[in-house]
Amino acid sequence: MLRMSTLFLRTLRDDPADAEVPSHRLLVRAGYIRRIAAGIYSWLPLGVITLRNIENIVRQEMDRAGFQEVHFPALLPKDAYEETGRWKDYGPDLFRLQDRKGSDYLLGPTHEEMFTLMVKGEYSSYKDLPLALYQIQTKYRDEARPRSGIIRGREFVMKDSYSFDLTDEGLVESYQRHREAYIKTFDRLRMKYNIVSAMSGAMGGSASEEFLAPCETGEDTYVLCPKCGYAANVEAMTTVVAPGDASKVAPLEVFDSPNTPTIDSLVELINAKFGGGYDGSMTLKNVMLMADEKPISVLVPGDREVDLKRLQANLAGVNDVRIFEDADFAKFPGLVKGYIGPQDAKKNGITVYADPRIAPGTSWVTGANAKDKHARNVVNGRDFTVDAYIESAQIKEGDACPKCATPVIIDRAIEIGHIFQLGRKYADALGLTVLDQNGKSQVVTMGSYGIGVSRAVAAIAEQSNDELGLSWPVEVAPAKVHIVATGKEDTVFAAAETLATDLEAAGISVMLDDRRGTSPGVKFKDAELIGIPVIVVVGKALEQGNVEVRVRRTGEKSEVPVAQALTAITELLPTLP
RNA sequence: CGGGGCGUAGCGUAGUGGCUAGCGCGCCUGCUUUGGGAGCAGGAGAUCGGGAGUUCGAAUCUCCCCGCCCCGACCA
Numbered sequence: 001m002l003r004m005s006t007l008f009l010r011t012l013r014d015d016p017a018d019a020e021v022p023s024h025r026l027l028v029r030a031g032y033i034r035r036i037a038a039g040i041y042s043w044l045p046l047g048v049i050t051l052r053n054i055e056n057i058v059r060q061e062m063d064r065a066g067f068q069e070v071h072f073p074a075l076l077p078k079d080a081y082e083e084t085g086r087w088k089d090y091g092p093d094l095f096r097l098q099d100r101k102g103s104d105y106l107l108g109p110t111h112e113e114m115f116t117l118m119v120k121g122e123y124s125s126y127k128d129l130p131l132a133l134y135q136i137q138t139k140y141r142d143e144a145r146p147r148s149g150i151i152r153g154r155e156f157v158m159k160d161s162y163s164f165d166l167t168d169e170g171l172v173e174s175y176q177r178h179r180e181a182y183i184k185t186f187d188r189l190r191m192k193y194n195i196v197s198a199m200s201g202a203m204g205g206s207a208s209e210e211f212l213a214p215c216e217t218g219e220d221t222y223v224l225c226p227k228c229g230y231a232a233n234v235e236a237m238t239t240v241v242a243p244g245d246a247s248k249v250a251p252l253e254v255f256d257s258p259n260t261p262t263i264d265s266l267v268e269l270i271n272a273k274f275g276g277g278y279d280g281s282m283t284l285k286n287v288m289l290m291a292d293e294k295p296i297s298v299l300v301p302g303d304r305e306v307d308l309k310r311l312q313a314n315l316a317g318v319n320d321v322r323i324f325e326d327a328d329f330a331k332f333p334g335l336v337k338g339y340i341g342p343q344d345a346k347k348n349g350i351t352v353y354a355d356p357r358i359a360p361g362t363s364w365v366t367g368a369n370a371k372d373k374h375a376r377n378v379v380n381g382r383d384f385t386v387d388a389y390i391e392s393a394q395i396k397e398g399d400a401c402p403k404c405a406t407p408v409i410i411d412r413a414i415e416i417g418h419i420f421q422l423g424r425k426y427a428d429a430l431g432l433t434v435l436d437q438n439g440k441s442q443v444v445t446m447g448s449y450g451i452g453v454s455r456a457v458a459a460i461a462e463q464s465n466d467e468l469g470l471s472w473p474v475e476v477a478p479a480k481v482h483i484v485a486t487g488k489e490d491t492v493f494a495a496a497e498t499l500a501t502d503l504e505a506a507g508i509s510v511m512l513d514d515r516r517g518t519s520p521g522v523k524f525k526d527a528e529l530i531g532i533p534v535i536v537v538v539g540k541a542l543e544q545g546n547v548e549v550r551v552r553r554t555g556e557k558s559e560v561p562v563a564q565a566l567t568a569i570t571e572l573l574p575t576l577p
Numbered sequence: 578c579g580g581g582g583c584g585u586a587g588c589g590u591a592g593u594g595g596c597u598a599g600c601g602c603g604c605c606u607g608c609u610u611u612g613g614g615a616g617c618a619g620g621a622g623a624u625c626g627g628g629a630g631u632u633c634g635a636a637u638c639u640c641c642c643c644g645c646c647c648c649g650a651c652c653a
Contacts, residue, residue, distance in 0.1 A: 010587075014590090015604055016644050036623050091651095093653095143652065145649090284597085519613080520611060521614050524614085525613070537612080539611090
């Protein structure tokens with residue numbers, strides 16, 4: 001039983017000056033967490049209990065799915081990370097340190113290497129697979145910009161699991177099992193979330209999905225189809241465009257277009273010149289980029305920017321993409337800044353990538369590769385060729401769903417889980433092999449799965465709060481019932497104490513506000529701020545033999561006789577989220 | 578890392594060259610009060626982020642450093 005009279009807790013009346021997002025503000029005000037440094041927080045008793053509750057739900061669902069819990073140190077020697085190249089590749093995001101002998105260590109940002117080596121150390125036969133292991137561990141990443149309190153910290157708690165299979169089909173099955181376990185976990189946490197297609201990015205591998213909890217303060221953007229439910233991270237969104245029919249398009253025509261530095265000014269000019277009917281989406285923008293210091297041109301419709309994030313996510317094997325600078329233009333005199341068209345790309349030795357919107361057979365207005373000149377009726381396949389199609393144009397609200405063509409909506413969310421099929425990258429690098437049926441050595445294929453446990457505390461807080469404070473789901477809350485004793489009569493405190501004891505005996509966790517001399521208003525405010533789902537007021541109504549039962553989330557109140565309070569609460573709890 | 582903002586008691590803040598750094602919340606003592614952040618009286622609590630400098634005099638001006646927040650870049 002938690003007693004307010006002795007609980008290590010001090011709630012704050014004012015919002016802390018350094019907190020903006022609701023979860024951060026409220027978790028600090030209600031006394032769950034305190035900041036130690038940027039992105040590093042300590043947990044007070046209420047916070048620890050809440051975090052443990054979430055951990056335990058995650059643990060139970062992992063165990064139920066048949067995954068086995070292990071535990072690695074957070075402090076790790078660099079060896080394994082050196083072998084996979086991540087000691088270098090991880091860059092400044094890795095917390096590095098040395099021991100007294102000068103040997104290099106790191107604080108684990110993620111544990112692929114360690115799990116791979118652990119399995120390598122114990123298993124060597126296909127008969128031992130499939131296998132799935134997990135841990136709940138504190139991770140360390142020296143983020144360039146920690147933000148939003150506990151949503152993006154430099155120290156955070158993560159559940160990470162890894163599956164090990166002999167075959168690709170086995171991996172798909174293990175992936176599905178994790179996916180289902182995640183659905184159960186997040187459902188139990190009462191979170192609103194969408195499962196969206198994601199890019200596997202630098203990790204390699206194929207299928208990858210993110211569990212995103214929609215929320216205004218989230219830092220991930222994703223698209224959602226309101227009709228068919230298609231959901232994808234913006235980087236992973238695909239565009240379906242039918243090829244154009246160019247057979248009736250007039251021949252390419254170059255025309256004068258002085259003073260048209262922007263798409264808007266160009267559209268204005270061509271509408272005046274050719275009798276209207278043109279808009280920005282009919283012009284073709286040629287964006288010059290350096291991809292690992294090789295010149296590429298990316299074609300997107302004039303009314304859209306190139307989304308560098310999307311481009312890079314879809315450009316396999318390229319590490320660095322940057323916009324052309326003046327010095328780069330100087331090296332390619334054939335490119336006339338502001339009047340570039342794809343017609344001469346071959347001549348200039350430039351690789352042409354195009355967004356799928358620039359479909360074969362479509363006709364465009366674009367630069368004519370000469371100062372103050374543009375061209376119209378420039379047809380893909382007739383007047384220029386594209387080396388490769390790549391998703392690269394910015395996504396807009398209302399773009400067509402790739403599955404059913406319904407206009408999609410764009411929303412923000414917090415990433416609370418990520419599952420993906422890693423493949424053999426780590427097993428290869430670290431030599432994790434098993435013998436197959438034929439006695440031949442085979443490299444194991446892996447999946448990698450994560451849940452941000454401490455981040456889930458914030459995500460749930462973001463999704464369940466109001467102007468009064470927090471409002472936890474029953475299973476997550478630091479206690480299920482918050483009993484407030486008001487007044488100064490001993491009988492009130494005695495009755496509250498009895499009810500608290502009875503509830504605890506029935507397995508219902510209780511927070512009892514047994515503070516003497518604290519005014520009722522303070523107790524109510526605190527209870528609402530802390531956010532325990534059921535608030536029971538023992539006070540005035542006791543003269544009639546009643547207590548008041550309130551539902552924190554809805555504000556519903558009812559009076560029940562003291563003797564029936566236990567039953568009433570027992571029946572009420574399962575009906576709450 | 579680029580841009581912007583901020584740093585005064587546990588929390589929120591006032592104070593832009595001049596007396597003992599002010600106020601609210603919280604905290605301690607006493608009395609009163611007890612269904613919506615009570616009242617009165619008394620009290621404790623501050624290296625004004627740090628260092629150097631200018632000045633008769635610095636929270637206040639100058640320089641350097643540190644830290645924090647927000648936007649962006651980045652983010653297995």
